[in-house]
Amino acid sequence: MATLLSIVFLTLVLSTHHAVGGRGRISRAGNMREELRNIALRRSPQEMLCSRYEGGVEKYCPKKESSPGSASSVNPSLIDFLATGLDNCPITNWNCPDDTIKTLTNVDSWEDCGRACDTYYGCKWWTFTYENKLPRCYLKSSCKDGRIQVGFTSGPKGCPPNLRSRSPAVRGICQSCGSCSCCLGACIFGACIPACIGNARSKSSVQEACLFEANTLSMGDCSGSCPVGGEASCQTCLAATGSKKCQQTKSFGCFTCVLAVGKALYDCIGQFEKPLDILNCIKGAIPDCASCACELACKVFPAICPLC
Numbered sequence: 119m120a121t122l123l124s125i126v127f128l129t130l131v132l133s134t135h136h137a138v139g140g141r142g143r144i145s146r147a148g149n150m151r152e153e154l155r156n157i158a159l160r161r162s163p164q165e166m167l168c169s170r171y172e173g174g175v176e177k178y179c180p181k182k183e184s185s186p187g188s189a190s191s192v193n194p195s196l197i198d199f200l201a202t203g204l205d206n207c208p209i210t211n212w213n214c215p216d217d218t219i220k221t222l223t224n225v226d227s228w229e230d231c232g233r234a235c236d237t238y239y240g241c242k243w244w245t246f247t248y249e250n251k252l253p254r255c256y257l258k259s260s261c262k263d264g265r266i267q268v269g270f271t272s273g274p275k276g277c278p279p280n281l282r283s284r285s286p287a288v289r290g291i292c293q294s295c296g297s298c299s300c301c302l303g304a305c306i307f308g309a310c311i312p313a314c315i316g317n318a319r320s321k322s323s324v325q326e327a328c329l330f331e332a333n334t335l336s337m338g339d340c341s342g343s344c345p346v347g348g349e350a351s352c353q354t355c356l357a358a359t360g361s362k363k364c365q366q367t368k369s370f371g372c373f374t375c376v377l378a379v380g381k382a383l384y385d386c387i388g389q390f391e392k393p394l395d396i397l398n399c400i401k402g403a404i405p406d407c408a409s410c411a412c413e414l415a416c417k418v419f420p421a422i423c424p425l426c
Contacts, residue, residue: 207277213270214261222255231255294320313361328364332373347378348406372410
């Protein structure tokens, strides 16, 4: 199911950005209706991809027709994108049948299979399954012939993420961890270490997540120190109360103005229409935040961005 949903998502993205057989771009609403129809008809993922493009993007189509009930292969460029580009870890009901360089029988979970790949020379992919009710972990040099097959779980090297792999957190993107929607750091046994920003969206950048944190602290623990915006006392409180990782972001000096700029932006949009007039209104309302007003307002009201 996870693989199917990922491929459906990919078709939506591709349909938005590519012309289709000279017939122009397909609307987003049309995409959704078509995908729901595909699911209702139980069409296979490769049928959904290739029937839409009719050969226009051959690299996403299977190499050959698959007979009913057999495993279905998809071009490796697609599966590499699904695994790494979408942080799809692991890929369920997916088998990498060839290029096995090591078979392990003492591995009891897909997670441990992935960790074994991390430390084995030449391993770039792995597949975990049960054969005769016994676990089997296959370390692979590639997954170029990967295919949909129920009962198999696969992933690239680095899945599951470890503390030194290019996990979302290492790339500057917060990940969900247990009950935490946005973890800035490592997810260890469902606990976010060292900092969780619970009100930020999963997969937010660290920069955006820290803005959420600054806004929350300005309304909560630091409300007494941040009455207007831009105060030195507010900066001191945010530094003492907020996460250390947020203090390393380039916009930390403007975090004292997050709440104040947000309020001023709301008021000024109600008074003016032109972006320049709105920006000047914000600066006039909170002079101590004038130098940060454009940068922060731009994140909420993009029409202001060209003025920064």
